[in-house]
Amino acid sequence: MSDPQIKKIALQLSLKEKDVQATISLLDSGASLPFIARYRKEATGNLDEVAIAAIRESLFRLRRLEERRESIIESLAKRSLLTDDLQERLLGADTLESMEDIYLPFRIRRKTRATAARERGLEPLARTIFAQDNVDWDPEEEALVFVNPEKGVSSAEQALSGARDIMAEWMSEDGRARQRMRSLYQSEGLLRSAGAAGKGEDAAKYRDYLDRSEPISRLRPHRILAMLRGAKSGALSLHIAPPEDAALGILEELFIKGDSPLAQQVRQAAVDGYRRLLAPSMENETLSRLRLHAGEKAIQIFSQNLRQALLEPPLGQKSVLALDPGFRTGCKLAVI
Incomplete structure (x- = not known):
């Protein structure tokens, strides 16, 4: 090392x-x-x-x-x-x-809506809109240039839709946005658990969590583990999300300039990118972090309890002669 x-x-x-x-x-x-x-x-x-x-x-x-x-x-x-x-x-x-x-x-990835839009030649349109440099630019009028039925773009709205898909992916993969969203999920995220349909007997084991909502910053490790067990068995469904206004506010601050027609297109892409791409990614990441944290705490508590149990006198109040065999420094005896 x-x-x-x-x-x-x-x-x-x-x-x-x-x-x-x-x-x-x-x-x-x-x-x-x-x-x-x-x-x-x-x-x-x-x-x-x-x-x-x-x-x-x-x-x-x-x-x-x-x-x-x-x-x-x-x-x-x-x-x-x-x-x-x-x-x-x-x-x-x-x-x-x-x-x-x-x-x-x-990353090498499967085909997405954004990659399909790039294949139809819509990335230049997305870059122009995303820059938001010309406040007087009419997106629908300029999108007509990218209409090409042979590539599957039959109208200006289809061209704009594809451009928004590309912008949504850009925003969802931006490192600044992900870092700030990660902090928001940790500080203001709510973990919601609900009973899954058709799991009556299994759901009864988790009756305390069939309709529960709690900030993840205040969740106790044993509750997290219980809800994760319920989700694994199919008895519970779990979802984590912060207030959506706060999440969209981060994207607004980072990517949207003013209220021009171009900014409106970027704003639509931001809402779609958060709901379709960024929120599920952050939810999975936060659940994984909670699982790791709760598991570590459970091991720590178990270790402390085991230590106390092992330190209990094995024979009550009776005296015990203890032998510590030491081949290098010699044996040690102690009366406990």
Whole structure:
């Protein structure tokens, strides 16, 4: 592992770099967490199981990030899409989400409404509208230039519809929009659960969640896990969304200039892009993040409870002679 990554882990966890380096070397050699914590204290600076586990998790995330970065750069290079600016942005991304946002417009994808519109030659129209430079420009009149029945564009409205599809995709894939929308979903998103039709017996197990709405910022981990189990079984349907006015306000601020006829076309594309593309993407992403967060909290609580259970006196008030076999430093005896 490179020194910058070691420094990053050490800074995040407030640990010494040499202790992080030693722990990583031991983990890479195949040593288990209990073994390192118990028998390699002199190498790790007496780090306990909690600190070693935190280093292991940070190491996993950083390596996964680097593997994904290498895969993206390789894919772009093979398709001759990798520019110096794009590579610099990818190398500067410090989270998986920000890197995926950069890569999103270049991903190999199935055919979409926007790609179909591009095939019909409507991208120049979309670019002119999206720029919103000429406030006196009449979109319908100019769209007549792009009418071509042979390409499936039989009217000005069809041309404008295709242009809006292209603009909707641009806005839904914009990194700034996705980052701000992601923050909005986290801060103001509501998780709504409802009973699925035809699941009477299964739904009874989740009666507390058959008609529930709660801000995700206040959701308890055990409730999240219960609703996710209900959704997996088909008994519940889950949806996450912030107030739509707030979400559309972000797109308005980023992309729409004034109230000209061109701006009206961009506004229509923004509404469609949010409802059809951006909202489902953010919903899936937020649900995945909630699932991960709730799972980590559940493991943490289980670990704490197990620790307390193991620390309970095994024989009540009776005295116990404990033996700690140590082959290198000698055995230890303790009367508890």
